Amino acid sequence: MAATTKTNMQLVVNGLLNENPIFRLALSMCPAVGISTTVANGLLLGVAVLFVQVFSSCTIALIKDHIHQRIRIPTYTLTIATWVTVIDLVLAAYLPVAYKAMGIFVRLIVAFAIITMRLEVFACRNTVTASFWDGIGMGFGFMFGMVTLGAVREVLGMGTLLGYDVLGFRPMLFFVLPAAGFFLVGFMMAMFNYVETLYNRRAKRGS
Amino acid sequence: MKEIIRITIALTLSCLLAGLVIGTTFIFTAKAKQHNEHLNVQQTMLGLLGFGPQRPAAPELQLHQVHRYIVKENETMRMGYMLPARCSGGGPGYVWVELDLKGEFLDRHDLVLTPEAALSADDRKKALAGILDPGAEADFADTMIIACLGDRRTAYLLPGEFPGFKTFIKAMVALDADFQLLGLEVIEHEEDPGLGGEITQEYFKNQFVGKSFEKIKRLTVIKEPLPADYERYLKSMGLGNSGLSESEAADIRQRYKDQDIHALTGATISSAAVTNGVKAMVKKFAYRIQVLDQALADGDVKVLF
Numbered sequence: 418m419a420a421t422t423k424t425n426m427q428l429v430v431n432g433l434l435n436e437n438p439i440f441r442l443a444l445s446m447c448p449a450v451g452i453s454t455t456v457a458n459g460l461l462l463g464v465a466v467l468f469v470q471v472f473s474s475c476t477i478a479l480i481k482d483h484i485h486q487r488i489r490i491p492t493y494t495l496t497i498a499t500w501v502t503v504i505d506l507v508l509a510a511y512l513p514v515a516y517k518a519m520g521i522f523v524r525l526i527v528a529f530a531i532i533t534m535r536l537e538v539f540a541c542r543n544t545v546t547a548s549f550w551d552g553i554g555m556g557f558g559f560m561f562g563m564v565t566l567g568a569v570r571e572v573l574g575m576g577t578l579l580g581y582d583v584l585g586f587r588p589m590l591f592f593v594l595p596a597a598g599f600f601l602v603g604f605m606m607a608m609f610n611y612v613e614t615l616y617n618r619r620a621k622r623g624s
Numbered sequence: 625m626k627e628i629i630r631i632t633i634a635l636t637l638s639c640l641l642a643g644l645v646i647g648t649t650f651i652f653t654a655k656a657k658q659h660n661e662h663l664n665v666q667q668t669m670l671g672l673l674g675f676g677p678q679r680p681a682a683p684e685l686q687l688h689q690v691h692r693y694i695v696k697e698n699e700t701m702r703m704g705y706m707l708p709a710r711c712s713g714g715g716p717g718y719v720w721v722e723l724d725l726k727g728e729f730l731d732r733h734d735l736v737l738t739p740e741a742a743l744s745a746d747d748r749k750k751a752l753a754g755i756l757d758p759g760a761e762a763d764f765a766d767t768m769i770i771a772c773l774g775d776r777r778t779a780y781l782l783p784g785e786f787p788g789f790k791t792f793i794k795a796m797v798a799l800d801a802d803f804q805l806l807g808l809e810v811i812e813h814e815e816d817p818g819l820g821g822e823i824t825q826e827y828f829k830n831q832f833v834g835k836s837f838e839k840i841k842r843l844t845v846i847k848e849p850l851p852a853d854y855e856r857y858l859k860s861m862g863l864g865n866s867g868l869s870e871s872e873a874a875d876i877r878q879r880y881k882d883q884d885i886h887a888l889t890g891a892t893i894s895s896a897a898v899t900n901g902v903k904a905m906v907k908k909f910a911y912r913i914q915v916l917d918q919a920l921a922d923g924d925v926k927v928l929f
Contacts, residue, residue: 422666449819451816451817451819452816452817452818453818454817454818455818458818459816461817462817484634485630485631485634487627487631488631488635488638491638492638495638495639495642496642498642499642499645499646499768502646502649503645503646503649506646506649506650506653506657507649507653509653509657509660510652510653510654510655510656510657510660511653511656513660513664516660521813521814521815521817522817533929542690565709590889592891593818593890594889594890595819595890598895
């Protein structure tokens with residue numbers, strides 16, 4: 418893949434829809450399935466991923482010419498781990514309230530496939546600016562996926578939304594469990610594919 | 625060959641660079657982080673005793689910290705307690721008491737240690753170095769906090785940690801003078817968010833509140849759904865907006881007083897870890913404090929609690 422020709426805005430939309438990390442790329446499924454049990458959990462993990470992705474993408478884009486080809490992946494992992502640790506330390510020191518809510522999410526991120534993958538296919542071939550916007554797009558795309566899954570699972574599994582009781586009963590407890598996460602991701606993927614097929618068909622007819 | 629050397633150097637350099645960045649951040653943030661953690665613990669302690677922004681603590685409330693050590697000397701072991709006491713000048717100070725493994729009183733020394741200095745592990749070590757025999761080694765075991773109003777012990781606060789689903793869970797337990805459980809607070813954990821992470825929820829933690837010492841000794845986890853009225857009561861405990869009348873709440877409290885702990889959905893291991901952790905902490909503490917009190921009476925040691 419050569420350097421991107423997309424504009425910044427296209428990069429963001431690309432992360433949100435065309436290449437949505439969860440529904441299109443099917444990456445980082447463990448956290449997506451494990452943690453998207455409520456909207457709040459999904460949102461917090463999304464914010465954490467957004468920051469780490471943007472910082473890591475920019476760093477790699479900045480030093481890409483100095484990375485030895487054979488040790489790309491270890492370098493990426495090292496970069497992500499460094500940023501995760503730094504964010505963890507800074508949050509703990511200066512934003513104790515945010516740290517209390519987000520601490521456990523931040524520490525989970527080191528092993529996320531989506532971040533390593535974006536560094537490998539995008540950041541190491543593009544400028545810092547493009548990588549920044551790609552990071553933003555991917556981060557928001559991940560957040561969007563997590564919040565969507567979280568909303569459905571919270572309402573169906575616990576009968577609440579954002580912690581407020583909306584149904585008054587728990588329709589299907591099953592949806593809180595990880596297995597239901599997989600079903601839901603499957604449904605969402607199918608939906609994304611269906612929309613894409615419709616869109617392509619219409620585009621073809623138009624031409 | 626050349627390639628491998630270049631790779632080695634590149635990797636080493638990257639690691640050093642990453643280490644440098646993390647190290648620098650650590651140096652800049654360590655102090656603020658420690659301060660936050662200290663504040664957090666203070667708040668947790670007062671919260672467990674039922675104080676908060678709405679209900680400030682009584683000014684005469686004293687939190688006495690007792691530090692327990694294991695002393696090793698020539699293959700033998702004994703216990704060492706660092707206890708707050710009035711020093712010879714009349715001001716607050718610390719006294720060092722040693723017990724053998726059976727709990728018999730052995731020896732006592734006065735320590736040169738102010739209550740502020742006693743908060744730091746390094747200063748405590750320094751003070752101990754002055755009085756221990758050469759060849760003896762004191763390893764810090766744990767700290768317990770005794771809350772007193774005047775001469776009366778009102779509560780014990782036990783910070784502790786126990787293995788959770790993934791790593792250690794740090795928690796604090798509050799007991800009243802009869803070892804009845806006043807409250808449980810999870811300070812730090814890395815359980816999975818949404819599953820084991822739910823151990824921080826009020827409806828889980830509050831299940832422990834009010835359990836008698838006799839019940840705690842036999843406490844287990846049951847895999848039954850939380851009854852609706854009990855859940856409502858647990859969620860609103862201490863908030864006073866449950867919509868339950870005084871008598872209804874008392875009725876629920878009475879009914880579920882001897883109930884075991886309902887496991888969290890999808891997180892039985894985390895639930896059992898907390899239950900067993902709390903059980904072990906309380907049992908050990910109750911034994912230790914009784915032994916300590918007896919030994920202090922035998923040795924005629926006057927302490928502040």
